[in-house]
Amino acid sequence: MNALLRARGLHKSFGPTPALRGVDVAVEAGEVVAVTGPSGSGKSTLLHCLAGILTPDAGQVSFDGRRVDLMPDRRRSQLRRGTFGFVFQFGQLVPELPVLENVALPLLLAGRGRRAALAAARAWLPRLGLDGLGDRLPGEIAGGQGQRAAIARALVGGPRIVFADEPTGSLDSVAGDQVMELLVEVARAERTAVLVVTHEARVAAYADRRIKVRDGVLAHPVAVP
């Protein structure tokens, strides 16, 4: 099986606190997977290990056949910048930059010329229901609009997988549903895999498949070949 992202036997502790105690995961290209479980169960730690933000104490993470956990920092950050997209709970838009520039940021950081980057970003706004909001500052738009801008920013560089950590956690359920609908719709259109961490069943319902984490292990482990 050619999983896009594969992890085997992940262990991670913070001092004496075990966060992951042997987790196996595989995500196929274009698949939308929800990681669910109560607060403190290890969901974010799992996402951070899979995305190369944290190095596991034991176990392996492979992306497209390459060992992420063994990569030098520089290559891992290249992967995070170019091949992975990220959406966090509080959007983390740069408050001083208008929405359009926030969306263009990954392209600007990757060295794309300013005009081309802004043009590419502009094309994403209508896809996420953000027409006419490109010149606003993040503080001047609603929370759901900010999260949709964060999704546009995550997708603008054409990532192969988007990691979303409680992307609706700061939103009411109407705005949250809209964010999830657009994230899943656009990711499907782009054939981008999505791994979304959530403790909300209504958010997990948008995924093709759910992985339940409990006390650092999967509730229903599956064999990862």
Ligand code: ADP
């Ligand atoms: P979840 O995302 O399911 O809420 P986390 O992965 O954030 O769970 O946390 C799992 C466990 O690891 C918890 O006991 C948490 O307190 C602990 N933990 C997570 N991150 C850290 C950290 N940076 N330092 C110390 N403990 C941490």
